[in-house]
Amino acid sequence: MSEIIKTNEVYYEYRSHEEDAQPVQAVNGVSLAINQGEFVVILGRNGSGKSTLARLFNALLLPKEGTVYICGMVTHNEEHLWEIRKDLGLVLQNPDNQIVATTVEEDVAFGPENLGVPPQEIRQRVDSVLKLVGMESYAGHSPHMLSGGQKQRIAIAGILAMQPKCIVLDESTSMLDPSGRKEVMEVLHKLNRNNHITIVLITHHMDEAVEADRVMVMSHGKIVLKGRPREIFGNIEAVRMAGLDVPQVTALAHQMIKRGVPLKTLPIDQSEMIQTLKEVLANRSSRVPDIAPSYFEEQSSSEKAEAIITLKDVEHIYMPGTPYEQKALNKVSMTVYKGEILGVIGHTGSGKSTLVQHFNGLLKPSSGTILVDGQEASGKALKELRSKVGLIFQYPEHQLFEETVYKDITFGLNKLKLDQEEIKRRVFHVIDLLGISPDLLNKSPFELSGGQKRRVAIAGVLVMEPKVLVLDEPTAGLDPKGSRELFQVLSRLNRENGTTIVIISHNMEEIASLCHRVAVMRKGELVLCDTTRKVFSRSQELKSYSLDVPRVTALFEALSQEGIRLPAPVLTVREGAEILSKLIQGNTGGEGV
C-alpha cells in the first residue's frame, strides 16, 4: 500500500503577540503514516494541535522542523504546492466560512476553475460530485439557505471536484446538529468504501471514531495513542487522560467490570454489547431479580413546585404579511418551575430558539401571554425581565468586546447602578463558580483560549444573578472534558443557588444526565413535556420527530427486544451499570464478585 501522508518528526510553534511570551508548541514531534484508502480519525481536545496538523498536511503551514510528505512530495517544495493541494483536500470547521460563491454549483466549480480545467469538464465533474454527496437537486441554490450538514456536503463536493486522493476534515462535524453529522458521516464512509478516497477525520466525537480503520489520539502536540478503535477505547484511562471520552457502551462495560462483572472483551458498539451480555447471561434463568434502584422512585415534585415562567397559547409568526411568513411557534402553553433544570429538545428549525427568546422578552409573542415571576412580559417590564432571565446564546464567546475580561463581565452590571464593592463581590463569586482564574481578569478576552472565552461570556450573564438561566446549546464545539466541566458548573449553580435552568441541546446524553424535565418541540409545537425518564421512554415517538434517545437508553430497549427483561428506561451509564451488574451477579449467585 502506498503512503498518502507521511510525517517525520514534525514540529510547529506559534509565536505569541507579546514579545517575552514563550512560543506555543502546537505540534511537538509527530511522526505518522497514513495509507491509501484508509479511514483515519484523529481525536484530541481543543488546543491539542490537531488543526495545526491538518494545515501542515495541506501546506497551508510549513513545519518548523521535520518533513511532511504528501503522495511522496515534500510540502516545503513550492513546485509541488498546487499538486499537493489538489491531491489532499481540506474541509474546515465552519461551514459558512468556506463557501466562496453565491450558488452551489459555482462554489463546487471553484477548485477546478483554479486548476484551469476546461469548462465542459468542470460541468461534468460538478454534476457527478453533487450526485456523490446527494446534493444534485440543489445545484442552483444559494448556499446561505442550506442547513449546516448540507453546506458541509457542498464543501466536500468542492474538494471532490478537484479529484483528490485524500480528504482531511478539520472538525468539520463539530458545528452540525446530529442529523447533519449523520449526513456527512454517511457521505464520508461511502466515498471511502466506493471511491477509495483516503479520509482523515479530525473530531472529538467518539462515536465517529468507532467505525474508523485507525484512530490516533493527540494531546499537547503529540500523538499519544495509535491503533484500531477497539484498542484505543479499551484503554479508557489513557483516553480520559487526553481529556476525551469513550462511547457510552464502552463506558458502561467498563463500569460493569469495575463492579465485578467478568466481561471478556470491551464492546465498542451496541450490537457487540448485546452479544457480550447474551454470552454472559446464556444458560441462566431469565428471572428478573429485584433490581429496582432508588432513582425509579424519584418523582417530579413539579406539581407542588412554584411556577416561574408560564406560557399560555403563545404564537410567534416571523415576518407576517410577507411571502416569507412563517409560524415559528404554534399555541405553545407550558410552565417552567422554580429550581428545576428543564431540557428543550427538537430537530433544527423546530422552534426551540424562538421559544426561549420569549422567556426574556427578546421576542414578543404574536399572540398569547407570558408570565415571568408573576409579571406579564410586555412593555416596561421587559428590561427588568432581562435581568431576571439570563439568556446565553450559542457560541457566546462571539459577543465579547471589551478591553479586559473584568470590563466584559461587568458590562451588564454597570447598567444596574450598583456600587463598586457589590460589583466586585459578584464578579469574584462568579469567576470562582466558573473556575476562571483571577489572573485573567486584566487580560484581553481575545487572548484567551476557546473554552476560557466561553466561560467569560457565561460569567457576563451570571453576574446579573438571574433567577432563570437559559442556555442555547452551551456545549457546542466544546470537547468532552470542556462539556463535562460546564455541566458540573450548571448543576452546582442549580443546587447551590437554586437557579432555574433551561437548556437547549442536541446531545441527548447531556440532557438525560442533567435535566429533571424535558420539553420536546416539533415544527413550532410543543409535543411533549414531562419528566426526563418519561420522555425518553417514548423512543418511537421521539424517532418520528427525528430525535434520538441516549445510547444507554437505546441499548436497554434493544436488550428488552432480545428478551432480556429490564426495568426500562435507563438514562445514564451509572444507572445502566448498576442494573446490569445486579442482573448478572444476581443470576450467577454472586460468583462474579
Place this chain on the structure above:
Amino acid sequence: MIQNITLGQYIPGTSPIHRLDPRTKIIWTMILMVAVFLIQSLPEYIMMGCFTLVLLLVSSVPIKYALKGLKPLVFILFITALLNIFFVGGRTLVSLGPVTITYEGLIAAVKLFFRLVMLVLTASLMTLTTTPMAMTDGIERLMKPLEKIGVPAHEIAMMMSIALRFIPTLMEETERIMKAQASRGADFDTGSIFSRVKSFIPVLVPLFVSAFKRADELAEAMESRCYRGGKGRTRLKSIAFTSLDLTTTLLGLLFLLLLFGFRLL
C-alpha cells in the same frame, strides 16, 4: 429586514434575459439608464415605459419582486416629487395660501417619479436575472482592457462577489450579536443620539472580530482549493456572446432608433 434588499437577489430562471451574456446586460442596462434621462415627450415616456414592462414580462421575474426594489426608495421618490411640485415655477394650478402648485411643477414631479421608477426597475432587472458570479465575471471581462494600466480587474471582481456572498451571513450575525448583547442588558433604542451610537460598540467590535476571523478562514479555504489569482483560471460558465446577444443588441438599437429617431427628422 434582510429580505427587503432586492439588489443582488438573483431569481433563478431560464428566460432569454437570464441567458444573455452578462456583458450585454451590463452595457444595455447602462444605455437604458441614460436613455431614461434623455426622454422628454409623453410618447417617449410611454414607449420607454412599455419597453421596461416588456422586458420585465420577458424575464418572467414576478412583478412583485421587481417592485420590492422600490420600497427603500419610496421616501426619496416622495420628497423629490414634492420638491418639484412646490418649487417649479410656471402657470398656477392650485393656490393654497403661501403654497402654489404649478402646472409645470406637477408635470415635472410626475416625470421625475416615472424616471426614477424606470431607473430602479431596469437596474433590478439586471440583478434579478444575473447571478452575482456572472455579474462579477461580466464586470471583470469588461474591465480587462484596464488591466494594462494597472487596474486589478480580477481582484476587484472577486472582492465584489465575496462581498455579495457574505452579506446575508453578516446580517444574520449582526442580529444575533444584538440579541446577545440585549440579553446582557444592552439598550439600543433609548437615550440620546450620542448614547445610542455608543451602544453599538458592543455590536460592532464582535462583528469586526468575527468578520476578520471569517476572512481568515475563507482565505485558508480558497488557498487550499488552489486559488492563486486570476491567472490560468477557467470558468464553469464561460461567458460568450451568442446569437441571442446579437439579436438583443439589434432589437435594442431598433428601439433606440424608434425612441429618438423622430428627433433627428
